[in-house]
Amino acid sequence: MTKASAYAAFDKSSPLGPFSLERREPGARDVQFDILFCGVCHSDLHTVRSEWEGTVYPCVPGHEIVGKVTKVGDNVTKFKVGDRVAVGCMVDSCKTCPSCKAGLEQYCDNRAVVFTYNSPDEHIPGKRTYGGYSTQIVVDERFCLKVPGNLDLAGTAPLLCAGITLYSPLKHWETGPSKKVGIVGLGGLGHMGVKISHAMGAHTVLFTTSPDKAEDAKRLGADEVVVSKNADEMKKQSESLDLIVNTVAASHDLDAYTSLLKRDGTMVLVGLPEHPHPSPSVGNLLSKRRSLAGSMIGGIPETQEMLDFCSAHNIVSDIEMIPIQKINEAYERMLKSDVKYRFVIDMASLRN
Numbered sequence: 414m415t416k417a418s419a420y421a422a423f424d425k426s427s428p429l430g431p432f433s434l435e436r437r438e439p440g441a442r443d444v445q446f447d448i449l450f451c452g453v454c455h456s457d458l459h460t461v462r463s464e465w466e467g468t469v470y471p472c473v474p475g476h477e478i479v480g481k482v483t484k485v486g487d488n489v490t491k492f493k494v495g496d497r498v499a500v501g502c503m504v505d506s507c508k509t510c511p512s513c514k515a516g517l518e519q520y521c522d523n524r525a526v527v528f529t530y531n532s533p534d535e536h537i538p539g540k541r542t543y544g545g546y547s548t549q550i551v552v553d554e555r556f557c558l559k560v561p562g563n564l565d566l567a568g569t570a571p572l573l574c575a576g577i578t579l580y581s582p583l584k585h586w587e588t589g590p591s592k593k594v595g596i597v598g599l600g601g602l603g604h605m606g607v608k609i610s611h612a613m614g615a616h617t618v619l620f621t622t623s624p625d626k627a628e629d630a631k632r633l634g635a636d637e638v639v640v641s642k643n644a645d646e647m648k649k650q651s652e653s654l655d656l657i658v659n660t661v662a663a664s665h666d667l668d669a670y671t672s673l674l675k676r677d678g679t680m681v682l683v684g685l686p687e688h689p690h691p692s693p694s695v696g697n698l699l700s701k702r703r704s705l706a707g708s709m710i711g712g713i714p715e716t717q718e719m720l721d722f723c724s725a726h727n728i729v730s731d732i733e734m735i736p737i738q739k740i741n742e743a744y745e746r747m748l749k750s751d752v753k754y755r756f757v758i759d760m761a762s763l764r765n
């Protein structure tokens with residue numbers, strides 16, 4: 414075992430603070446790496462405050478992890494010491510079920526996904542997995558990704574959750590030049606959605622509650638920006654969108670968006686609020702054969718594909734770098750949508 418410094422939540426209402434944890438010695442197929450940067454996802458906040466229930470404390474969040482390899486096991490073939498690598502939301506799964514075999518580990522049929530934090534850790538009995546708000550991590554090479562050489566490392570961190578969570582549904586629902594795609598919410602996930610949808614060639618419409626983000630949204634790749642509180646602006650989009658990806662982290666009226674879908678259009682929910690949305694109007698769905706769907710992150714092969722796509726299109730996240738000591742303040746600002754557009758922790762602040 415090796416010791417690593419970390420920041421943890423000790424209960425659902427106190428601020429996060431310093432914590433020391435142990436990582437396993439790398440096994441034959443394991444990669445050990447120094448964490449250099451970690452993105453701050455709204456899911457970290459939901460989990461730390463037990464908004465989805467089931468959080469076990471101490472909890473070390475963080476699943477947008479990038480760094481440099483320090484050690485590899487004897488049977489590791491894909492990585493060597495010094496490589497730039499990344500880990501996202503998962504560190505293991507059953508690897509044998511049809512979903513895992515299809516590279517869709519997040520939908521593991523045996524419900525054996527081991528999430529990067531707050532899952533039982535089979536390597537250290539009685540402990541939970543600890544995430545990226547720490548100086549070092551050890552993972553099975555099958556759950557480790559290669560960071561393309563041209564991508565800024567800190568800006569790459571948020572691709573590991575925010576990036577793949579938008580890339581996967583955009584790809585699955587065949588985003589491309591002939592499509593009109595809506596992205597709801599310009600936060601961490603949403604700003605990656607705007608960039609990726611634009612890069613896939615779709616006419617991209619950003620829906621926001623924050624009028625002051627309009628100019629930025631266009632710079633990021635939106636062809637149109639709609640302030641969702643403005644009924645006239647919303648009405649102009651009626652029955653016009655092929656696909657909407659909704660990233661909002663709070664409960665809200667879904668009908669306002671399903672009514673903007675064309676016949677056979679789909680709204681994919683990726684935001685997972687603490688409290689349920691009001692039940693959507695069935696009439697709104699059946700009158701135009703519209704679908705309401707959900708999507709969770711993306712599998713490991715697709716995550717590598719997304720990183721390579723971002724490399725080809727020169728896409729990284731727009732970030733605000735913080736030292737770990739500012740994490741509690743960052744959570745409060747994220748709740749006020751006051752971040753452009755993802756906080757990333759500089760892990761050098763934990764090494765001092």
Ligand code: NAP
Pocket residue numbers: 453454455456459574575578597598599600601602603620621622623626660661662663664665682683684685686708709710747748750754
């Ligand atoms: P975020 O950075 O806080 O962004 C959420 C955005 O939603 C805000 O920037 C804001 O955009 C909008 N918003 C917030 N409150 C709102 C409200 N009351 N009404 C309308 N719009 C509101 O969060 P994130 O990290 O992108 O995560 C978003 C959600 O996705 C979270 O629930 C997170 O847990 C979930 N998530 C899901 C997956 C998955 O696999 N499906 C993966 C990662 C995260 P505007 O200012 O533009 O309105």
Ligand code: ZN
Pocket residue numbers: 454455456457476574575
């Ligand atoms: Zn996340």
